[in-house]
Amino acid sequence: MAITRRQKEVMDFLSNFTQKNGYSPSYEEIASGLGLSSLATVHKHVTNLQNKGMVQRAHNRSRSIDVLPSRAGKKGSERMPLLGRIAAGRPVEAIESAESISLGDIIGNREVFALEVQGDSMRDEHIVSGDYVLVERTRTAREGEIIVALVDGTDATLKRFYREGTMIRLQPSNAEMAPIYAPAANVAIQGKVLGVLRKYA
Amino acid sequence: MAITRRQKEVMDFLSNFTQKNGYSPSYEEIASGLGLSSLATVHKHVTNLQNKGMVQRAHNRSRSIDVLPSRAGKKGSERMPLLGRIAAGRPVEAIESAESISLGDIIGNREVFALEVQGDSMRDEHIVSGDYVLVERTRTAREGEIIVALVDGTDATLKRFYREGTMIRLQPSNAEMAPIYAPAANVAIQGKVLGVLRKYA
DNA sequence: TCCAGTTCGCCTTTTATTCGCTAGAATGAC
DNA sequence: GTCATTCTAGCGAATAAAAGGCGAACTGGA
Numbered sequence: 001m002a003i004t005r006r007q008k009e010v011m012d013f014l015s016n017f018t019q020k021n022g023y024s025p026s027y028e029e030i031a032s033g034l035g036l037s038s039l040a041t042v043h044k045h046v047t048n049l050q051n052k053g054m055v056q057r058a059h060n061r062s063r064s065i066d067v068l069p070s071r072a073g074k075k076g077s078e079r080m081p082l083l084g085r086i087a088a089g090r091p092v093e094a095i096e097s098a099e100s101i102s103l104g105d106i107i108g109n110r111e112v113f114a115l116e117v118q119g120d121s122m123r124d125e126h127i128v129s130g131d132y133v134l135v136e137r138t139r140t141a142r143e144g145e146i147i148v149a150l151v152d153g154t155d156a157t158l159k160r161f162y163r164e165g166t167m168i169r170l171q172p173s174n175a176e177m178a179p180i181y182a183p184a185a186n187v188a189i190q191g192k193v194l195g196v197l198r199k200y201a
Numbered sequence: 202m203a204i205t206r207r208q209k210e211v212m213d214f215l216s217n218f219t220q221k222n223g224y225s226p227s228y229e230e231i232a233s234g235l236g237l238s239s240l241a242t243v244h245k246h247v248t249n250l251q252n253k254g255m256v257q258r259a260h261n262r263s264r265s266i267d268v269l270p271s272r273a274g275k276k277g278s279e280r281m282p283l284l285g286r287i288a289a290g291r292p293v294e295a296i297e298s299a300e301s302i303s304l305g306d307i308i309g310n311r312e313v314f315a316l317e318v319q320g321d322s323m324r325d326e327h328i329v330s331g332d333y334v335l336v337e338r339t340r341t342a343r344e345g346e347i348i349v350a351l352v353d354g355t356d357a358t359l360k361r362f363y364r365e366g367t368m369i370r371l372q373p374s375n376a377e378m379a380p381i382y383a384p385a386a387n388v389a390i391q392g393k394v395l396g397v398l399r400k401y402a
Numbered sequence: 403t404c405c406a407g408t409t410c411g412c413c414t415t416t417t418a419t420t421c422g423c424t425a426g427a428a429t430g431a432c
Numbered sequence: 433g434t435c436a437t438t439c440t441a442g443c444g445a446a447t448a449a450a451a452g453g454c455g456a457a458c459t460g461g462a
Contacts, residue, residue, distance in 0.1 A: 023209045
């Protein structure tokens with residue numbers, strides 16, 4: 001987590017601005033605050049800071065930079081140790097590990113919401129009723145991704161996304177269910193699935 | 202918390218109005234307070250704020266906007282809004298909800314670790330290779346719970362737990378796999394599964 | 403029925419992202 | 433010591449997306 005001189009200046013500007021105004025600066029405001037003339041430079045700085053875990057950001061969202069509190073006073077938070085693989089032939093106590101996992105690893109800096117799954121349209125991919133899918137809010141998707149889509153403005157569904165000419169095919173993962181075909185204009189993508197969370201009672 | 206300038210102005214107006222009057226403003230009052238001429242714009246703002254979890258609202262009910270206490274001073278922002286159920290026939294943006302979900306909801310204040318699953322012994326229960334199981338460290342289990350157990354001191358496995366006289370049956374959830382029978386003395390319970398976390402690349 | 407709230411197109415402005423390019427400083431291999 | 437590689441730092445332009453806005457039509461609760 002070594003930070004460079006310039007990066008610290010960026011950090012300081014971000015915290016001060018956010019403190020003062022109650023919202024984060026736009027890239028243009030950062031540029032003028034630091035005497036830079038290219039937004040690309042600002043973007044690169046913020047990306048670097050983000051990779052170092054000092055700030056958080058949502059993709060393509062205005063003023064979404066979030067200065068993270070320094071990791072110093074980290075509590076027994078949502079992060080837990082990852083002790084290894086279950087098939088390993090050793091007692092888990094014996095496994096030492098520096099790895100850990102948390103929701104942050106799935107979310108990253110995206111804008112994410114959760115939906116409780118109802119129905120079995122993705123059963124063959126082991127997403128079942130009662131699970132929570134973690135969805136990144138986005139309007140676009142790539143071939144084969146699992147998405148939440150709104151068909152004809154009324155029906156939200158969880159399906160895999162395929163483009164077929166001017167049509168969209170929404171493919172359930174359930175041998176008993178047929179795919180939905182619809183004109184691209186009638187399919188509004190609500191987001192794409194980043195992960196699944198299941199809770200046992 | 203990823204708020205824009207205009208959104209902060211809306212928030213400020215809402216808090217001030219509610220503070221002063223004891224009830225929340227109508228959309229028309231908000232519009233005139235902010236110099237807007239279309240209620241649609243107001244509605245969009247409030248919807249955005251709601252999606253960011255800053256206000257709460259009831260559907261189609263007058264003056265039902267509720268400014269939520271800012272959860273400033275919160276560290277792990279691993280909590281995300283739970284927008285509703287996927288089968289609901291409405292766009293997810295429209296679903297109102299103040300609910301949210303995070304790993305904390307699964308963990309509580311137990312001692313928990315994670316294991317990456319390898320193999321398909323619990324496939325029929327939709328726990329598959331690559332998933333992470335969240336395990337509470339405990340020595341005991343109740344009938345039918347999914348546990349991590351160490352058999353004969355060497356083999357850690359993920360199975361359902363059943364007691365049969367002096368023997369333990371460890372039941373995989375996979376029609377192709379046979380249960381393991383072992384004397385209770387040879388089975389060491391490492392923990393029980395509280396949840397599952399899956400991440401898509 | 404009435405009216406506040408909601409949804410629908412459609413538009414403009416603001417903001418973020420990406421690409422190709424230059425250049426200095428640090429690192430590591432030979 | 434020199435050379436290739438990598439990282440930080442910077443520029444301007446082109447793109448793409450979100451935020452903010454409008455009026456009109458529709459809806460659902462008291």
